[in-house]
Amino acid sequence: MRRYGPAVLLALVGSAILRVSLFSELYLRYVQAGLRPCLVVSGVGLVLLGVVVGVVVRTSGEHDEHEEGNDGHTHGPAGPRVAWLLALPALALLLFPPPALGSYSAEREAAQRAAQGVGAFPAPPSGNPLDLTLGEFGSRAVYDSSRSLKGRTLRLTGFVTRDDDGTWYVTRLLVSCCAADATTAKAEVRGAGAPPVDTWVTVTGTWHPRGELGSDSAWPPVLDVISERSVRRVPQPDNPYEKR
Incomplete structure (x- = not known):
């Protein structure tokens, strides 16, 4: 599961951006209204990139499993578990958007x-x-x-x-x-x-x-x-x- 970390992080960040810009007016707490199209395009791009990365990782995983059967070990690092902490800011923006400045x-x-x-x-x-x-x-x-x-x-x-x-x-x-x-x-x-x-x-x-x-x-x-x-x-x- 750890190898899907980059894909999940990209999808989370993209979803958070879409949540505040496409599905609500929350983006107005952070930027001017004219920047909304840029935010929507960025959010869609990150979600799609996350999907692409996930597909590539899955395909690579299947290849590694095949080679493990041939030589008895896997290829490529899965990455440290601590890297999942990078998902916390994206989750915070997705679930608990910061209020406007006061x-x-x-x-x-x-x-x-x-x-x-x-x-x-x-x-x-x-x-x-x-x-x-x-x-x-x-x-x-x-x-x-x-x-x-x-x-x-x-x-x-x-x-x-x-x-x-x-x-x-x-x-x-x-x-x-x-x-x-x-x-x-x-x-x-x-x-x-x-x-x-x-x-x-x-x-x-x-x-x-x-x-x-x-x-x-x-x-x-x-x-x-x-x-x-x-x-x-x-x-x-x-x-x-x-x-x-």
Whole structure:
């Protein structure tokens, strides 16, 4: 059985990739939606390669058994049993896919932001409340010289993070390609108590300007809410990340 190890490992990895990309939306926890076809092709290729390797090993085994009958011993190493440990990561991905990045990843980032110049932004769409991503809200609040968000009712969606002093934020992770390059966008929420950390919420309120535009004192931006009812718990979206 040990000689089938490479074939089994290839099939497990391929099945795990297909499980998260072809048969569910779980791949969105790790990569952008545009990479789905690549994942599906890779998964199918690995499964087929595992089948081919299994057939080759079986054929080779039959040949070895024939030669054993002629000279009394087998040919070719079966490989160490410890190699089966390589199957554990594939099984883990297949049976227990890791969750999307959350508060722990957001807190580890040292508030590094892409350099942007202060300037006038295009006027946002009309109507209240105005739905914004956390990235859009942060950019306009920190860099928009026209103060286009002032006086508008805003609606933001993300997960809850919290400081040791009780200050809490609605937070989202921004990715360019995959979860490995994630950065943080967040807004401090004032006027309502904090839900549990990592809870997904939609928060409705108004922008609270602070600090000089483009400075560290303007970050993170602040959202004032009217009451606890302005904070509504929501399910985690299929795609938990925003595109950077």
